[in-house]
Amino acid sequence: MGMDFTFSEDQHTFVDAVRGMLTSEVTPDRIRARWENDTGIDGALLEQIADLGVMGMLVPETLGGLGLGPTDFVMLAQAAGEVALPEPVVEQAAVVGPLLTDILERGLGGESIQSRLDDLVGGKISTAVAHPINPFVNFADQADWLLVGRGEDVCLVSRDQIELRPQASVDPSRRIAEVDVNVDDAASLATGDVGADLWRRTLNRGALNSAAQLLGLAEAMVNQSVRYTSDRSQFGRAIGVNQAVKHLLADVAVQIEYAKPVIYRAAYTVEVSPSRADFAVSHAKVAASRAALMAARHCIQVHGAMGYTWECDLQIWVKRAWALGREWGDEGFHKNRIHEWLLQPNALLGPEFTFGRRSLADTVAA
Amino acid sequence: MDLRYSDSQQAFRAEVRAWLSEHVPANSLPSFDTEEGFEAHRDWERTLAEGNWGMVTWPEAYGGRGCDLIEWLIFEEEYYRAGAPLRVNQNGIFLLGPTLMEYGTEEQKARFIPAMASGDEIWAQAWSEPNAGSDMAAIRCRATRDGDDYIINGQKIWSTRAVYADWGFGLFRTDPESERHHGLSKILVPLTAEGVTVRPIRQLNGLPGFAEIFFDDVRVPSFNVLGGEGEGWRIAMATAGFERGLMLRSPARFQQAAKRLVSLYRERAGELLDPSVEDAVLRCHMDAEAYALSTYQTASKLVAGGSIGPEASCNKIFWSELDLLIHETAMKLLGARGELEPSNAAQVAELGTWLDGFMFAQSGPIYAGTNEIQRNIIAERMLGMPRK
Numbered sequence: 190m191g192m193d194f195t196f197s198e199d200q201h202t203f204v205d206a207v208r209g210m211l212t213s214e215v216t217p218d219r220i221r222a223r224w225e226n227d228t229g230i231d232g233a234l235l236e237q238i239a240d241l242g243v244m245g246m247l248v249p250e251t252l253g254g255l256g257l258g259p260t261d262f263v264m265l266a267q268a269a270g271e272v273a274l275p276e277p278v279v280e281q282a283a284v285v286g287p288l289l290t291d292i293l294e295r296g297l298g299g300e301s302i303q304s305r306l307d308d309l310v311g312g313k314i315s316t317a318v319a320h321p322i323n324p325f326v327n328f329a330d331q332a333d334w335l336l337v338g339r340g341e342d343v344c345l346v347s348r349d350q351i352e353l354r355p356q357a358s359v360d361p362s363r364r365i366a367e368v369d370v371n372v373d374d375a376a377s378l379a380t381g382d383v384g385a386d387l388w389r390r391t392l393n394r395g396a397l398n399s400a401a402q403l404l405g406l407a408e409a410m411v412n413q414s415v416r417y418t419s420d421r422s423q424f425g426r427a428i429g430v431n432q433a434v435k436h437l438l439a440d441v442a443v444q445i446e447y448a449k450p451v452i453y454r455a456a457y458t459v460e461v462s463p464s465r466a467d468f469a470v471s472h473a474k475v476a477a478s479r480a481a482l483m484a485a486r487h488c489i490q491v492h493g494a495m496g497y498t499w500e501c502d503l504q505i506w507v508k509r510a511w512a513l514g515r516e517w518g519d520e521g522f523h524k525n526r527i528h529e530w531l532l533q534p535n536a537l538l539g540p541e542f543t544f545g546r547r548s549l550a551d552t553v554a555a
Numbered sequence: 556m557d558l559r560y561s562d563s564q565q566a567f568r569a570e571v572r573a574w575l576s577e578h579v580p581a582n583s584l585p586s587f588d589t590e591e592g593f594e595a596h597r598d599w600e601r602t603l604a605e606g607n608w609g610m611v612t613w614p615e616a617y618g619g620r621g622c623d624l625i626e627w628l629i630f631e632e633e634y635y636r637a638g639a640p641l642r643v644n645q646n647g648i649f650l651l652g653p654t655l656m657e658y659g660t661e662e663q664k665a666r667f668i669p670a671m672a673s674g675d676e677i678w679a680q681a682w683s684e685p686n687a688g689s690d691m692a693a694i695r696c697r698a699t700r701d702g703d704d705y706i707i708n709g710q711k712i713w714s715t716r717a718v719y720a721d722w723g724f725g726l727f728r729t730d731p732e733s734e735r736h737h738g739l740s741k742i743l744v745p746l747t748a749e750g751v752t753v754r755p756i757r758q759l760n761g762l763p764g765f766a767e768i769f770f771d772d773v774r775v776p777s778f779n780v781l782g783g784e785g786e787g788w789r790i791a792m793a794t795a796g797f798e799r800g801l802m803l804r805s806p807a808r809f810q811q812a813a814k815r816l817v818s819l820y821r822e823r824a825g826e827l828l829d830p831s832v833e834d835a836v837l838r839c840h841m842d843a844e845a846y847a848l849s850t851y852q853t854a855s856k857l858v859a860g861g862s863i864g865p866e867a868s869c870n871k872i873f874w875s876e877l878d879l880l881i882h883e884t885a886m887k888l889l890g891a892r893g894e895l896e897p898s899n900a901a902q903v904a905e906l907g908t909w910l911d912g913f914m915f916a917q918s919g920p921i922y923a924g925t926n927e928i929q930r931n932i933i934a935e936r937m938l939g940m941p942r943k
Contacts, residue, residue, distance in 0.1 A: 191557070191560055191561030191563070191564045192560055192564060192855065193556060193557045193558075193855050194556060194851045194854075195556065196556060411938065418940065429941045430942065432927070434940075435930060435931060435935070436927070436931075438940065439929075439930035439931075439933040439934045439938070442866075443869045443873055446866050446869040447845040447846065447849055449852075450845065450849045451844070451845050453556070454558065475841065476841065476845060524834070524837055527837055528833065528837055531836070531837070531840060532824070536817075538810075539810055540631070540636055540806070540807035540811055540814075540847070541632050543847045544558045548558055
C-alpha cells in the first residue's frame with residue numbers, strides 16, 4: 190500500500206453526517222440565544238451529538254467508546270469550527286476523554302475515573318481539564334471534577350476543592366473561569382515522568398483540535414464573505430466583482446489550503462506517537478491560527494461597516510478565532526517550540542524527512 | 556491514511572539515491588542560459604536518460620519507469636537532496652510531455668517523446684505575444700493551412716529557453732476568422748526551421764534565459780498539430796494545469812532551499828540580526844513543509860483515482876511567495892555582503908547561490924500566470940465570486 194495521505198470513505202461519510210446535523214441545529218440565532226442563557230449550553234444538542242457516538246469516538250471500545258483515532262476525529266473538529274459550535278464537544282471528546290483513557294490504561298485510576306469517562310461518552314460534561322498552559326478553563330462551571338496539574342503531577346479534584354472565578358471572554362459563547370484549587374490536599378494520579386508525559390500528550394491533543402477548529406472557522410468566514418460580497422452592490426454591481434475584494438479572500442483561501450494538510454499530518458502524528466508530536470502539532474497550530482486570523486481580518490474588511498456591527502453574524506466566528514488562537518499555546522509558544530527544534534543540530538530537515546524518520550526504513554537512514 | 560513509505564517505495568528511494576550518488580557531477584554546471592552550460596545540461600539529460608531516469612512517470616516504452624506520483628515525489632526528493640543539475644528540458648518533460656501523453660497520437664508520441672527523454676531535443680515555450688501576456692486569448696500569431704502544411708507568421712515573446720533550444724511549442728491562430736480562445740491550435744515548431752528568427756532577451760541576471768521568436772513564412776507539417784486543429788485552448792489549459800499543478804515546482808526544491816536557509820541561520824544566529832529574520836526562517840521552514848504535504852495529499856488523491864480541483868490554483872501563489880521569502884531572508888542573513896556577485900571560490904563558498912536565487916525568485920510571481928491572475932482564478936473558480 191504505502192504512502193496514502195487521503196481520508197477513507199467511512200471517514201468522509203461519518204463527518205458528512207455529523208456536519209449535516211450540526212449545520213441544521215447550530216444556527217447563528219440559536220448561538221445568540223445561548224449567550225443569554227445561564228449555562229451557555231444546549232443540553233439537548235449535547236445528547237444528540239452523544240447519540241451519534243461523537244463524544245466517545247476516541248475512547249477504546251473496552252472502556253465504552255468507539256475506539257477510533259485522531260485522524261478519524263480531526264475533520265469533526267473542523268466541522269465544529271465551521272458552525273462555531275459553542276458546546277465544548279471537541280475538548281471533551283478529543284482532550285478530556287483521551288486523558289481519562291490514558292490514566293485508566295496506565296492503571297492509574299479506578300472506578301471513579303471510569304465513571305467520569307462514562308459521563309463523557311453519554312454527553313454529560315462532568316470533568317474538565319485545567320492544563321497548566323491555559324490560564325482559563327472553558328465551561329469549568331459545568332464540571333464536578335477537574336484534572337489539574339501540580340508540577341508534573343496529574344491530580345483529580347472534586348467540585349468542593351475548586352474555587353471558580355468566572356471571567357468574560359471576548360467570545361460570548363465561551364464561559365471561561367480562572368480556577369483555584371487547593372492542590373496540597375489533592376491525591377496524585379500520576380507523578381514525575383508519567384505525569385509530564387500525560388500533560389505533553391494532552392497539550393498536543395488540545396492544540397491539534399484547536400487548530401482543526403480554527404481551520405473550520407476560517408472556511409466558514411470565507412464562505413459568508415463570498416455570499417455577502419456577491420449580494421452587496423455598489424456602483425451598480427456586486428462588490429465581489431472588484432479585484433481588490435477578490436484578492437483579500439483569495440489570500441485567505443491560499444492560507445486555508447496549505448493549513449489543511451499540516452493539520453491532517455499533525456492528527457496522524459498524534460495518533461501514532463502522541464508524545465513525539467510536538468513539532469507537527471505546533472506547525473498545525475501556527476498555520477491554522479495564521480489562516481483564521483487572516484480570515485477574521487479580511488472578512489471583517491470585505492463586510493464594510495456591517496463587519497463592525499454586533500448585528501452581523503460574522504462576529505460569532507471572528508471572536509472564536511481570536512480566542513482559540515490563544516488557547517492550548519499561543520502563536521509565540523508554538524513558534525518557540527519549532528524554533529528550538531530547528532536549532533538542534535540533529536533536527537531532521539530536508540526533502541526526505543517530510544514524514545520523519547518513522548516513515549523511512551533503515552536501508553535509507555540518513 | 557498511512558504516512559509511511561512501503562518497502563517497494565523505500566527500495567525505490569534507495570535505488571535512486573545510489574544511482575545519483577554515482578552520477579551527479581561533482582562540480583555544479585555553468586548556467587543553462589549560457590551556450591556552454593546549455594550543452595553541459597543537455598549531456599546531463601542524456602546521462603539521466605541512459606539510466607532511464609529522464610522522466611520516471613513515463614511508460615517504460617518511452618524511456619520511463621511507469622512510476623506513480625508518490626514515486627515521482629520520492630525521485631524528486633532524492634534529486635534535490637543530491638544537488639543534481641536543474642532540468643534544462645523542463646518545458647519538455649514537465650509541460651509538453653504530459654500533454655503529448657494525453658493528447659498526442661501514437662505516431663506523435665513515437666516521434667517526439669524518445670528524443671525529449673534522451674535530451675536530443677530540448678524544448679522552449681512559445682505562449683506569450685507582445686499583446687497576449689496575461690490575456691493569452693488575445694494571441695494573433697497565425698498558422699495558415701496550405702495543403703498538408705501550416706505556414707506560420709507572427710511573433711512570440713518571453714519564450715523560456717528559446718535561445719539554445721531545438722523546438723518550441725505554443726498556441727497559434729489557425730482559423731483567421733476566429734476570436735479569443737476559439738480557432739487556436741497547439742503546434743510544435745522546430746526553431747531551426749527556415750524563417751524562424753530568435754532574438755535573445757537578457758534577464759535580470761544578465762543572461763538570455765528567454766527570447767523573442769519571429770516567424771516569417773515558417774512551414775510546418777500538419778503532423779505537428781497536437782490534439783487537432785482548433786483544440787489549442789482546451790489543451791493549453793491542460794498544460795497550464797500541469798504547470799500550476801503538480802510538476803513544475805516540486806516541493807523538494809523548496810525543502811532543500813529551506814534546509815540551506817536554516818543552516819545559514821544557525822551559522823549566524825549569534826550575530827546581531829534583523830529581528831524579523833527568526834520569524835521568517837520559521838515560516839520558510841513551515842511553508843516548505845506545508846507545500847510538500849499538500850503535494851503528497853494531491854498525489855495520493857490522484858493515485859487513488861481522484862482528480863485535481865480548482866484549489867490547485869493556490870499552488871503557484873504559495874510556492875512563488877515561499878521562494879521569495881526564502882531568498883529575501885537569506886539575503887538579510889548575508890547582510891552587507893549580500894551585494895557581492897561571487898567572483899572567486901572563496902566568495903562562492905561564503906555566499907553560495909543566494910543572490911542568483913534571489914534574482915530568479917523575482918520572476919516566480921510573474922511567470923506561468925501572474926499571481927494577480929491566479930488570485931482572480933481562485934476567487935472566481937474556487938470560491939465562486941462574481942465575474943461581473
